Amino acid sequence: MKWLIILGLILLLIAVVAWHFRKHIQSAWFIYQTFRKMRQMRPPAEKPLEPKAKSGDTELVRCPKCGKWTPKDDAVKLKSDFFCSLACLEETMAFNRRQ
Ligand SMILES: [Zn+2]
Known part of the structure; x- marks a missing residue:
């Protein structure tokens, strides 16, 4: 029972902190999403183009x-x-x- 109360208090503390910093968390999440989108939009890392067969004997x-x-x-x-x-x-x- 003692542990349950401690766990409840910890969760409550986390909830209070999260509520207090909700704006910060929101903007951090937004920045994270933006970076993820940017990485997806960027073309895949410069891959050396494989020559399509041997162009000489098409x-x-x-x-x-x-x-x-x-x-x-x-x-x-x-x-x-x-x-x-x-x-x-x-x-x-x-x-x-x-x-
Ligand atoms: Zn034709």
Whole structure:
């Protein structure tokens, strides 16, 4: 029972102190949140950019619709054909449907 009273008194003391310094605690919390947001907004630590594959030997594919050469990684694939863009792919599909 004695410990319960002591614990209650300690909690009461904490509550009184917290109430007394509520403005300080509020502004400290606000500053903490602001710093956290700032850290999140900052781009991740300078990571050396990994070279995307070896830029020298990018395979090019020819769009069967418009004849434009496109890097294979950027091309839109349909079965065995590579299109330069989704627009070309859609046009080709629409054209095939009409036939
Ligand atoms: Zn195309």
